[in-house]
Amino acid sequence: xFPSERRSLTRFLIIYIGSTLLLIAVGLAIFYQYSFHKxxxxxxxxxxxxxxxxxxxLRTIHQSSDKILYYPVKKDMQSAVYDIDLNYLIGxxxxxxxxxxxxxxxxxxxxxxxxxxxxxxxxxxxLISRTKLNxxxxxxxxxxxxxxxxxxxxxxxxxxxxxxxLFLFPMKNALSILDNFIxxxxxxxxTPVSTILANTELIKDFYPRLRESDELSRxxxxxxxxxxxYDDLAFLKLNHKRHRNSKEIDFSKTVxxxxxxxxxxxxxxxxxxxxDIKGKIKLYMDMEDASKLIDNLISNALKxxxxxxxxxxxxTEKFFCIExxxxxxxxxxxxxxxxRFFRANSSEGGFGLGLSIIEEIIKYYGFKLDINSCPDKxxxxxxxxxx
Amino acid sequence: xxKIGFLLIFSxxxxxATGDVLRQCNLCHEKKSPPFNMIYKKYLxxxxxxxxxxxxxxxxxxxxxxxxxxxxxxxxxxxFPQEHPKFKKSEAKKAVKKIxxxxxxxxxxxxxK
Numbered sequence: 001x002f003p004s005e006r007r008s009l010t011r012f013l014i015i016y017i018g019s020t021l022l023l024i025a026v027g028l029a030i031f032y033q034y035s036f037h038k039x040x041x042x043x044x045x046x047x048x049x050x051x052x053x054x055x056x057x058l059r060t061i062h063q064s065s066d067k068i069l070y071y072p073v074k075k076d077m078q079s080a081v082y083d084i085d086l087n088y089l090i091g092x093x094x095x096x097x098x099x100x101x102x103x104x105x106x107x108x109x110x111x112x113x114x115x116x117x118x119x120x121x122x123x124x125x126x127l128i129s130r131t132k133l134n135x136x137x138x139x140x141x142x143x144x145x146x147x148x149x150x151x152x153x154x155x156x157x158x159x160x161x162x163x164x165x166l167f168l169f170p171m172k173n174a175l176s177i178l179d180n181f182i183x184x185x186x187x188x189x190x191t192p193v194s195t196i197l198a199n200t201e202l203i204k205d206f207y208p209r210l211r212e213s214d215e216l217s218r219x220x221x222x223x224x225x226x227x228x229x230y231d232d233l234a235f236l237k238l239n240h241k242r243h244r245n246s247k248e249i250d251f252s253k254t255v256x257x258x259x260x261x262x263x264x265x266x267x268x269x270x271x272x273x274x275x276d277i278k279g280k281i282k283l284y285m286d287m288e289d290a291s292k293l294i295d296n297l298i299s300n301a302l303k304x305x306x307x308x309x310x311x312x313x314x315x316t317e318k319f320f321c322i323e324x325x326x327x328x329x330x331x332x333x334x335x336x337x338x339x340r341f342f343r344a345n346s347s348e349g350g351f352g353l354g355l356s357i358i359e360e361i362i363k364y365y366g367f368k369l370d371i372n373s374c375p376d377k378x379x380x381x382x383x384x385x386x387x
Numbered sequence: 388x389x390k391i392g393f394l395l396i397f398s399x400x401x402x403x404a405t406g407d408v409l410r411q412c413n414l415c416h417e418k419k420s421p422p423f424n425m426i427y428k429k430y431l432x433x434x435x436x437x438x439x440x441x442x443x444x445x446x447x448x449x450x451x452x453x454x455x456x457x458x459x460x461x462x463x464x465x466x467f468p469q470e471h472p473k474f475k476k477s478e479a480k481k482a483v484k485k486i487x488x489x490x491x492x493x494x495x496x497x498x499x500k
Contacts, residue, residue, distance in 0.1 A: 061492070061496065062428060062431075062432070062492065063428075065424075066495075067495065068495060068497055069492070069495045069496045069497065070496070070497055070498075070499060071496050071497065071498045071499075073498060073499065073500055083435045083436040083437070084434070084435035084436050084439060085435075085436040085438055085439070087436060087437075089493050090493050090496055090498070091498075092498055092500060119432040119433065120431060120432055120433070120434070120435035121432065122431070122492050122493065122496070123431045123435050123436065123437070123440075123492065123493070124435070125435040125436075
């Protein structure tokens with residue numbers, strides 16, 4: 001799976017599953033509230049029905065002339081009688097809280113019902129009754145809803161994954177074709193470029209008079225350019241498979257070698273290449289990575305500097321800096337300059353891989369990259385060794 | 388002449404009556420007029436609280452009128468005396484308190500769980 005494909009799939013899954021589950025959760029919450037109130041209402045109605053049967057019994061007590069009277073005690077229900085001034089008169093319980101203005105209310109354990117008594121038998125103005133809140137249907141309802149939500153989540157996740165794969169298939173296909181194309185092109189470039197470079201060297205040996213010829217120099221520069229493109233593509237394609245052989249290298253020597261390598265190109269483009277290498281700088285890194293880092297920085301500086309311009313290469317114990325007085329980078333592009341396939345000027349050659357490769361190497365070794373650029377004045381790229 | 392005699396008897400009775408008001412009242416209320424337990428229940432039915440009952444009964448005894456009586460319309464003609472004795476406020480309160488205490492319904496109710 002390509003990194004971009006994985007990223008897109010993850011984002012799609014988060015958005016799709018998140019929004020769908022949110023919608024389901026809202027629906028279930030509404031359903032739960034409705035069902036919960038329905039269950040409570042049913043219990044309230046039962047309580048009301050039982051309480052209403054108490055009033056005729058209060059009337060009987062009121063009218064009775066017996067010396068001893070008996071308060072009507074009901075199974076599964078308790079009641080209390082209050083007069084019009086809210087004085088407790090009698091009952092088989094005494095509520096801790098009185099809510100005379102609410103017909104039904106509840107606490108954690110009980111459901112309460114208040115009814116007005118008129119006429120006021122035995123002085124009762126309010127009859128308050130309570131019954132145990134039957135929570136088991138509510139728990140059952142909650143369990144069902146949670147179960148349904150889990151099943152929905154599983155189902156939605158499967159559908160989302162399948163849909164994601166389905167939608168990303170054309171992109172994956174295109175990326176795969178492109179990937180294979182680059183792989184094949186890279187492979188096909190290697191042999192002819194190597195042949196041209198080898199034969200250029202042979203021509204120089206066989207015909208010394210052609211050593212200073214402009215035509216041969218141009219062939220050599222063009223071949224080296226092609227060779228670098230091949231190297232860059234191969235680096236990006238095989239980077240994850242490549243084994244880095246990190247060891248202590250003489251970075252100053254490598255810089256000097258690469259400057260010599262680019263001197264012909266600088267000469268042809270009439271660019272002055274100035275160097276300032278302070279001492280022997282030793283670094284612990286892979287030689288190929290070091291060459292790639294130097295090559296890409298010098299190559300970029302030469303590529304985007306106008307003829308008769310200048311490029312300064314400075315190497316110290318703290319940093320490696322390449323500065324040019326070339327075309328510079330537009331401020332709006334400065335943040336995306338290290339992205340793959342970015343090119344400051346499309347009229348120049350290359351695929352825009354240079355700074356992307358530099359960033360990868362810098363990230364791997366824990367160096368720091370600092371880019372300062374001003375359009376039409378030049379660019380200064382500094383690699384700081386500090387970690 | 389009969390009216391004068393009736394009022395005279397009541398005046399004498401209430402001038403001595405401080406602690407045993409109801410016994411004098413019972414002379415009528417046990418025979419001709421409705422008994423106190425019935426009256427109390429009637430007041431309770433309408434006024435609900437002891438405080439309300441006491442106030443309404445006291446008001447009636449201070450100034451007993453046909454309008455204030457809680458007797459049903461038909462019974463008013465039959466039972467309400469033409470001259471119901473009037474009480475002083477303190478006497479009326481005392482008498483009413485005694486009625487409320489003696490005929491309290493709640494005291495008679497037992498709860499068997």
